[in-house]
Amino acid sequence: MQNNTFSTLFVGQNLIKLSEVDSTNNFLKGLVSNSEPLPEGTVIMADNQFAGRGQQQNSWVAEPGKNLTFSLYFKPTFLNIQQQFLFNMAISNGLAEALTTILGAGVKIKWPNDIYYNDQKLVGILIENLISGHTYKSSIVGIGINVNQQKFDPALKNRATSIWQILQKDVSLMGLLSEICNHIEADYLRLKADRYIYLQKAYLEKLYRFGALHNYRHNGEIFEGRIVNVKENGAIVLEIGETEKDFLFKEVEFII
Template sequence: MQLIKLDAIDSTNSFLREMIYNGMVTDYTVVVTKHQTNGRGQMGTVWNSEQGKNLMFSMFKDLSIHDVEFPFYISMAMSLAILKTLKTLNIPYLSIKWPNDILSEDKKVCGILIENVIKNRLNSTIIGVGLNVNQTRFIDLPKASSLKNITGIHYDLDEILHSIVANARMYSKLLQQGYYDKVKKEYEANLFRIDKPSTFENAKGELFSGFIKGVTKYGKLMVHLEDRMVKKFDLKEITLRY
């Protein structure tokens, strides 16, 4: 692992993308920063973090050595890698809120942003991670929490980073060996509110009820609706209300 540590940067994903453009990156290159001025989350949201208290990094994964037909498996694998690390730290009530937020009970502790690099085919990917570790105050973010808030323990950021990367290697190896079903089943087993009555909001702002049944290989959420029909939803089509 090539590790690049920065005091401050606008976005670790953007920094790593520039490195790729200049041909300066190897598999599992990781860029980590104490402060990110323009961190991004899913669908254009902003990731705010107190300086030096949380783990903010981006990891380059070379995919040219094996064919990834369904990119969502990368998201599943990375979600599981982080989940596995947090389980070793005894963080309670962990789950994955589709597509790849990590929750403890109903509080978000981690977000993942994946940006694929395509050159005729899926060539590589940049995986950005924001993990709330030692920050304890989250102004106007009632659904956010941190590992320290949950356990009262102050954590070493480097130790957590190395554990996540090690677990990412393990799950990547499973994909390389073709164990796609194994990764998908483990991901679905850890889905937030799987098989529980839940409320959703569609793109028109309309609320409806259903049961999360799993995901497709393309990353769509499968929801069992009241009329007994299972419908598949894309990220922009549905929001889970909780």
């Protein structure tokens, strides 16, 4: 355990810093698999993550030493497995709230859990849950944030941004991590206290494109719709004309 100055109760109190690792999620999973219990709220932070992963095995590439790549360990055993997306909401809310404190109203949650600034991706989140039978055992949350990176691959032009590009100045990585741990812990404790309505309302208030008419793609067809809800199971609800239709993750694509 590494001591630090975080003002949290438990998130980030056990902070392990690595110079380089394939994936902080993989490293944390290795620790969890050991017989010695790992404190809830453990954070693994790496200066360079050379095989970072996003949703559906997408890669996450970050310039070493310029960005935040880290993973957090939680044990949300108080939730049933049908409520997994509430945990997702708590993590997304906490992260969006922390970034809003320095970036303002442009910070949004893109369903299911990426963080955007206006129409550009700022943060990627990968949540990996361990389920045993009908029991929610643990969750590893991998987060990659574009912080002080000034330039991106031309292929990502207009698709990705960083805090530096928004503010035109460097931000303390440890200071930002401390702020994030504070906000994520606060929303996780709200989840633990059954404050589901608060979390769902906060998530929808920050949701990218919520209530506005935009184009989406389903089964190769583009249509107009507006997001009107996200259900407890994670399904997004789109109002299409006079009807509402549910879509699960990867069933619908945002046209940006």
